[in-house]
Amino acid sequence: MKTALLHYWLLSMRGGEKVLQAIARRFPGAPIYTHACRRAAIAPDLLAHPIRESAIARLPFGRARCQAWLPLMPWALGRWDFSGFDLLISSESGPVKGVRKPPAAKHLCYCHTPMRYLWDLREDYLRRAGPAGRLAMRLFTPPLRAYDLRSAECVDRFVANSAFVAARIRRVYGREAAVVHPPVDVARFAAAPARERTYWLWLGALVPYKAPEVAVEAFRGLGERLVVAGEGPLLPRLRRGAPPNVSFLGRVPDDALPGLLAGAKGLLFPGVEDFGIVPVEAQAAGVPVLALRVGGALETVREGETGLFFDAPTPGAIRGAVEEARARRWDAALLRRNAARFSPEAFDRAFEAQLGALLRR
Numbered sequence: 001m002k003t004a005l006l007h008y009w010l011l012s013m014r015g016g017e018k019v020l021q022a023i024a025r026r027f028p029g030a031p032i033y034t035h036a037c038r039r040a041a042i043a044p045d046l047l048a049h050p051i052r053e054s055a056i057a058r059l060p061f062g063r064a065r066c067q068a069w070l071p072l073m074p075w076a077l078g079r080w081d082f083s084g085f086d087l088l089i090s091s092e093s094g095p096v097k098g099v100r101k102p103p104a105a106k107h108l109c110y111c112h113t114p115m116r117y118l119w120d121l122r123e124d125y126l127r128r129a130g131p132a133g134r135l136a137m138r139l140f141t142p143p144l145r146a147y148d149l150r151s152a153e154c155v156d157r158f159v160a161n162s163a164f165v166a167a168r169i170r171r172v173y174g175r176e177a178a179v180v181h182p183p184v185d186v187a188r189f190a191a192a193p194a195r196e197r198t199y200w201l202w203l204g205a206l207v208p209y210k211a212p213e214v215a216v217e218a219f220r221g222l223g224e225r226l227v228v229a230g231e232g233p234l235l236p237r238l239r240r241g242a243p244p245n246v247s248f249l250g251r252v253p254d255d256a257l258p259g260l261l262a263g264a265k266g267l268l269f270p271g272v273e274d275f276g277i278v279p280v281e282a283q284a285a286g287v288p289v290l291a292l293r294v295g296g297a298l299e300t301v302r303e304g305e306t307g308l309f310f311d312a313p314t315p316g317a318i319r320g321a322v323e324e325a326r327a328r329r330w331d332a333a334l335l336r337r338n339a340a341r342f343s344p345e346a347f348d349r350a351f352e353a354q355l356g357a358l359l360r361r
Contacts, residue, residue: 002086035056056069093111186340266288286330308321
């Protein structure tokens with residue numbers, strides 16, 4: 001079958017891009033259609049595919065800040081021609097699924113989430129935006145929501161990265177979605193050499209919805225060390241207000257992540273994530289996860305066996321979880337077995353089953 005792969009934008013190698021990478025391995029040579037590609041930030045095996053950028057990439061700052069051109073993306077999608085293709089596979093959390101599909105073709109959408117800035121988290125984005133951003137959101141949200149709902153009609157089969165996202169797809173689009181969890185390179189983290197565990201770890205992008213500020217405040221006066229690894233707009237403010245037992249690493253190279261996790265007593269995960277790859281990586285390294293009781297963590301962490309949940313993103317709730325976790329003995333082998341459920345091989349089998357179900361229709 002002549003197949004085209006679609007991804008909202010290729011600007012980094014985060015979770016969505018790693019899912020695309022896993023799908024693309026099954027379709028060597030298939031072209032990848034995306035609004036913009038920053039080639040220096042993308043894995044070589046993805047760049048081995050023909051990359052077809054939309055008109056967005058040719059606009060001012062189209063590759064540096066393509067999200068600013070969101071209102072024009074439906075127009076840009078309409079300029080692509082998929083005549084002659086039999087199968088479209090979209091990797092979606094932005095506007096790319098609404099392409100014009102040939103009548104006989106099939107379209108499978110692996111949805112990381114419906115666009116959060118249009119739906120669930122719109123009020124949060126609106127509150128944090130500047131005056132120009134708030135005006136733009138008020139002007140463009142209604143037509144973009146209408147477009148997003150129409151674009152869901154272009155999909156023959158939805159696949160969600162978690163049950164949490166499948167429920168969101170049902171609520172927003174009125175469609176059912178099978179769940180195929182993203183692939184995680186668990187073997188790489190399980191192979192990290194054992195080392196003394198001397199700190200608690202917060203790992204990720206330093207942005208508000210991941211709640212790093214709450215984690216930092218939880219360790220004020222706690223008598224335990226917290227390491228914050230990651231970069232983002234909150235870093236300067238976090239550094240200024242942090243207690244002395246909190247240290248900041250900035251961006252950690254990918255090859256250093258297994259060792260960083262191997263030295264942690266536990267991973268703090270106080271944000272709401274659609275799936276959350278980092279908790280799986282932590283468990284693969286034998287590290288328990290302390291997570292907010294919501295979102296994808298409920299599907300990856302087994303309470304009392306591979307981690308603990310707290311009920312509110314507050315410093316007091318996190319401190320209570322840390323105290324409880326310190327009093328427990330954690331079975332590293334059990335942690336690794338749980339993480340193995342999310343291996344690349346498990347993803348390949350589950351995704352192949354969904355693709356087969358689509359093509360048999």
